[in-house]
Amino acid sequence: MIPQNHWLIGSKGVYHGTIGGSWTRIGAQEYGISSLIREPDRLVAGASWGSGLWEWSNGTGQSGQTDRSGQPDQPGQSGQSGQPDQSGQPDRWKQLHDETLTEIMAIASIDGSPGVVAGSPYGIATGRYDDAGAVRWTHHSDALRVNERFTNAILVHPDEPSTWLIGTEGGVLIADDSGATWRRTSISGTAVRALACMHGQFWAGTDDRGIWRSEDGERWDSAGHSADGGAVFELTLAGDDIVAATEHGVAIGDGSGHWVRTGPRHLCAAVRCHPGSTSTWLAGATPGGLWYTEDRGRTWQHVPGFANVRAILPPETD
Amino acid sequence: MHQETYSQQVSARADQVVRHWSKRDGGGLWDLNAHLATGMEDEKVVEIVRKSLSDQTDGWGGRPAGGPFHVYPCGALIARWPDRLPEEALGIIRDFMMDGVLERGNTENHWLMFYVGNLLAAERWPDAKRMWNGLSAEANRAEATRWILGMIERTAVNGHHEYDSPQYHVEHMVPMITLADHAADPHLRHQVEQVLSLYVADMALEYYYGSWAGGHSREGYRENTWRKSGAISALQYLYFGDEEFEPKHHVHGFCIPPATAAYRPPALFAEMAVDRARAHVVKKTKAPRTIYRRVEHEARPVRKYTYMSPSFALGSSQLGLPGPGAGPIDLISWDLTWRGENQQAKICCNHPYRSPERFSAFLVGYPQQIRRQIGSDKPYLQWPDRLFGASPYERMMQHEGTVIVLYKIPPDDEAPFINMFLPRTIAWVERDGWIMGDTGTGAYVALYPIGPYGWSEIREEGSMRHLAANPDQIDGWLLRIPDLHGGLILEAREAGDEESFESFCARRAASEPDLSGWPGSDRVAVDTLDGNRLEMYYDGVHNVDGEAIDYDAYPFYEAPGVDAPMGTGKMTFSHGDQEVRLDFEIDASKPLIPIRVIG
Numbered sequence: 019m020i021p022q023n024h025w026l027i028g029s030k031g032v033y034h035g036t037i038g039g040s041w042t043r044i045g046a047q048e049y050g051i052s053s054l055i056r057e058p059d060r061l062v063a064g065a066s067w068g069s070g071l072w073e074w075s076n077g078t079g080q081s082g083q084t085d086r087s088g089q090p091d092q093p094g095q096s097g098q099s100g101q102p103d104q105s106g107q108p109d110r111w112k113q114l115h116d117e118t119l120t121e122i123m124a125i126a127s128i129d130g131s132p133g134v135v136a137g138s139p140y141g142i143a144t145g146r147y148d149d150a151g152a153v154r155w156t157h158h159s160d161a162l163r164v165n166e167r168f169t170n171a172i173l174v175h176p177d178e179p180s181t182w183l184i185g186t187e188g189g190v191l192i193a194d195d196s197g198a199t200w201r202r203t204s205i206s207g208t209a210v211r212a213l214a215c216m217h218g219q220f221w222a223g224t225d226d227r228g229i230w231r232s233e234d235g236e237r238w239d240s241a242g243h244s245a246d247g248g249a250v251f252e253l254t255l256a257g258d259d260i261v262a263a264t265e266h267g268v269a270i271g272d273g274s275g276h277w278v279r280t281g282p283r284h285l286c287a288a289v290r291c292h293p294g295s296t297s298t299w300l301a302g303a304t305p306g307g308l309w310y311t312e313d314r315g316r317t318w319q320h321v322p323g324f325a326n327v328r329a330i331l332p333p334e335t336d
Numbered sequence: 337m338h339q340e341t342y343s344q345q346v347s348a349r350a351d352q353v354v355r356h357w358s359k360r361d362g363g364g365l366w367d368l369n370a371h372l373a374t375g376m377e378d379e380k381v382v383e384i385v386r387k388s389l390s391d392q393t394d395g396w397g398g399r400p401a402g403g404p405f406h407v408y409p410c411g412a413l414i415a416r417w418p419d420r421l422p423e424e425a426l427g428i429i430r431d432f433m434m435d436g437v438l439e440r441g442n443t444e445n446h447w448l449m450f451y452v453g454n455l456l457a458a459e460r461w462p463d464a465k466r467m468w469n470g471l472s473a474e475a476n477r478a479e480a481t482r483w484i485l486g487m488i489e490r491t492a493v494n495g496h497h498e499y500d501s502p503q504y505h506v507e508h509m510v511p512m513i514t515l516a517d518h519a520a521d522p523h524l525r526h527q528v529e530q531v532l533s534l535y536v537a538d539m540a541l542e543y544y545y546g547s548w549a550g551g552h553s554r555e556g557y558r559e560n561t562w563r564k565s566g567a568i569s570a571l572q573y574l575y576f577g578d579e580e581f582e583p584k585h586h587v588h589g590f591c592i593p594p595a596t597a598a599y600r601p602p603a604l605f606a607e608m609a610v611d612r613a614r615a616h617v618v619k620k621t622k623a624p625r626t627i628y629r630r631v632e633h634e635a636r637p638v639r640k641y642t643y644m645s646p647s648f649a650l651g652s653s654q655l656g657l658p659g660p661g662a663g664p665i666d667l668i669s670w671d672l673t674w675r676g677e678n679q680q681a682k683i684c685c686n687h688p689y690r691s692p693e694r695f696s697a698f699l700v701g702y703p704q705q706i707r708r709q710i711g712s713d714k715p716y717l718q719w720p721d722r723l724f725g726a727s728p729y730e731r732m733m734q735h736e737g738t739v740i741v742l743y744k745i746p747p748d749d750e751a752p753f754i755n756m757f758l759p760r761t762i763a764w765v766e767r768d769g770w771i772m773g774d775t776g777t778g779a780y781v782a783l784y785p786i787g788p789y790g791w792s793e794i795r796e797e798g799s800m801r802h803l804a805a806n807p808d809q810i811d812g813w814l815l816r817i818p819d820l821h822g823g824l825i826l827e828a829r830e831a832g833d834e835e836s837f838e839s840f841c842a843r844r845a846a847s848e849p850d851l852s853g854w855p856g857s858d859r860v861a862v863d864t865l866d867g868n869r870l871e872m873y874y875d876g877v878h879n880v881d882g883e884a885i886d887y888d889a890y891p892f893y894e895a896p897g898v899d900a901p902m903g904t905g906k907m908t909f910s911h912g913d914q915e916v917r918l919d920f921e922i923d924a925s926k927p928l929i930p931i932r933v934i935g
Binding site for chain 1: 393397398401451466472478479483627629658701703704705929932
């Protein structure tokens with residue numbers, strides 16, 4: 019059982035923990051994690067370099083392999099790690115991919131089972147369980163141009179669950195009817211690695227054109243960028259501010275187009291804010307590891323033990 | 337040769353290989369097949385299995401960890417030696433396949449080894465409710481079968497994807513050989529036997545005295561300057577014979593499983609491989625490269641043309657790459673080979689393309705840092721003296737023994753030059769811009785560098801880090817052409833067709849290539865000593881005697897005795913009174929399995 023007040027970190031495996039506490043790998047897998055979904059009864063992790071998509075049933079498995087504070091996590095020691103598995107089985111991630119799904123770059127939760135839309139260099143795909151209990155995937159991007167298939171980010175429309183904004187190597191596209199039809203948008207010809215819905219608007223981070231916002235996801239307006247520029251890998255809300263994970267570290271914006279870079283200069287692939295404290299953020303660098311701030315980015319502290327972090331999910335509760 | 341006679345010959349060579357290899361102590365899972373065949377004590381077998389599968393995920397409660405190079409040999413051992421493998425060793429393998437943290441990898445050979453091993457484990461323990469990945473044996477068996485059958489069909493329609501690799505071809509053949517012997521599903525076994533015939537045909541059609549002539553999807557660092565390159569030498573010896581047994585080249589750990597296997601290829605291919613009675617052209621079509629971003633278009637099919645002459649082999653490729661930054665890192669587009677010393681019998685050239693885009697065109701790391709990431713593991717991929725790897729700025733055409741290779745390198749490219757390798761054992765002659773040599777093995781060669789060149793040495797010792805155990809990586813001449821619009825014209829000839837080497841030099845030097853249209857009109861032309869005129873437009877038509885080459889019309893294979901149209905999955909090979917007919921029974925109405933691997 020992963021405590022609700024724990025952060026989740028996608029690195030070489032998936033870790034959970036708290037700032038100032040220990041970080042414990044969930045299960046034994048050491049795949050390079052690119053993306054995470056957290057739901058009450060499960061975690062879903064997307065892995066790159068051919069390792070596919072995995073599901074961790076939250077509540078039946080046993081976590082606890084490596085303690086990033088340097089203290090081995092022993093059964094029963096930390097209150098949550100090493101709890102006996104109710105089924106008597108060893109801890110185990112369950113494979114969700116098949117022979118057509120690999121190199122997961124982005125995932126998002128959708129209705130149904132397995133309830134995931136997955137993005138890879140080959141486009142987006144949705145799955146269904148077969149009689150043998152394995153998921154078989156259907157790909158929806160085959161008719162697109164090469165760069166438009168390569169998927170970096172997926173955002174499910176908050177009001178229309180079957181409409182998905184897809185950040186690709188060729189811009190933002192809109193997949194309607196769960197990927198049955200596609201629309202191009204005004205962001206085209208540049209890689210988009212970040213998508214978010216904040217302050218009632220859609221936001222997109224590009225490789226070379228800064229940050230953009232849109233009312234409908236189709237027509238986009240520039241929302242500026244920090245003076246340092248560089249690719250934008252994640253956008254998230256911190257109180258009234260918007261925080262961007264960029265090629266040169268974290269940048270903070272107020273939504274008006276003014277952005278200020280802060281903290282260590284590294285390729286920041288992920289940044290998230292604590293739900294109970296708008297001053298507390300966790301940032302993941304690739305390479306550079308895990309960093310946190312408790313004063314809105316003024317001071318940053320390195321968390322030892324991580325080399326590359328590409329995905330962060332905040333606690334569900336404070 | 338009768339099949340029975342041929343099979344006996346293969347068995348004799350297999351015994352030779354196994355006897356030699358079994359004298360080694362220790363080894364790994366692949367080598368263990370030789371030890372099991374020659375009666376190693378159970379205790380030592382268990383020790384090898386335990387040691388080979390000793391990697392664990394870190395931290396408390398770590399689980400066995402491994403990838404395709406573990407998964408396949410585990411499957412092969414339990415399938416090949418069910419009565420010989422000690423229970424304890426079997427238990428270690430079972431733990432690995434049921435509780436391990438396994439990696440699938442990202443290349444075609446990785447996935448094949450992974451899925452074959454997974455399939456054989458699922459068949460060995462069919463009632464397992466939960467294997468290593470949380471899925472049942474039945475689910476694992478079904479997934480592996482779908483991928484293997486799907487890729488066989490895809491190969492039969494489009495041509496092999498990870499094609500003609502002197503190193504990695506072995507990692508395609510060997511798992512398939514295990515399946516041919518042991519897969520439970522008769523349909524799968526049939527299709528596997530058929531695709532093995534294609535793989536052996538690929539080897540045979542361009543086999544040249546222990547070398548694999550022409551272009552390759554992947555070849556090891558510096559190995560494209562070697563006549564005997566990669567693990568394929570061991571399979572070539574096993575199936576074609578043709579040479580005196582030389583353990584250094586003819587025994588390789590990866591080729592131990594086939595040396596202990598029952599599978600024998602059709603004898604016809606061995607005869608085709610060593611039939612050098614007359615010069616002939618081999619054409620092949622291969623699947624497009626997997627390029628999934630940073631380009632505007634899909635890659636097109638690869639078209640290979642290899643001229644197999646009694647005293648030399650010259651091969652080139654139309655790569656079908658979609659432009660910058662597509663430049664597959666291990667790709668070899670062309671070379672000339674003759675029967676000389678191992679590292680003194682090749683000529684090749686390339687543009688050592690480097691670009692921030694290059695790795696991200698087919699690898700998923702962030703483009704902003706993948707160059708450093710890959711370069712840290714494989715620094716030689718960035719070295720200026722590199723002689724392998726594709727360049728988006730290279731174009732070529734070939735007719736029989738003559739090839740034109742042209743480059744148009746952008747001014748801001750990081751490597752504004754071309755590298756050419758020449759062996760140092762030849763007494764080169766320079767006359768009127770032509771560099772000419774007598775190979776001493778029945779072939780003369782003439783090269784005309786386009787652009788100024790500087791003559792220097794290239795010498796390097798190697799290590800396993802470069803996937804090449806040979807300590808002498810390279811030792812020869814490096815001609816660097818520091819010209820954005822450089823190139824090369826090369827003509828190779830049978831010495832027997834000339835009065836003398838001096839006569840060859842005089843005739844060749846008397847005819848200057850037509851460079852009046854280069855680079856202004858993108859055109860270069862040359863008259864061959866046989867009187868053919870090759871005319872090449874850099875991004876345009878390639879003419880031979882005024883007739884355009886239609887690369888789109890290339891069949892699946894074209895060679896003497898081979899009838900293999902494109903896209904049908906049907907082909908016939910004949911040699912003497914023997915014939916092999918293959919029919920993969922492709923249902924054209926069904927889509928092929930999508931390609932999801934690189935290579």
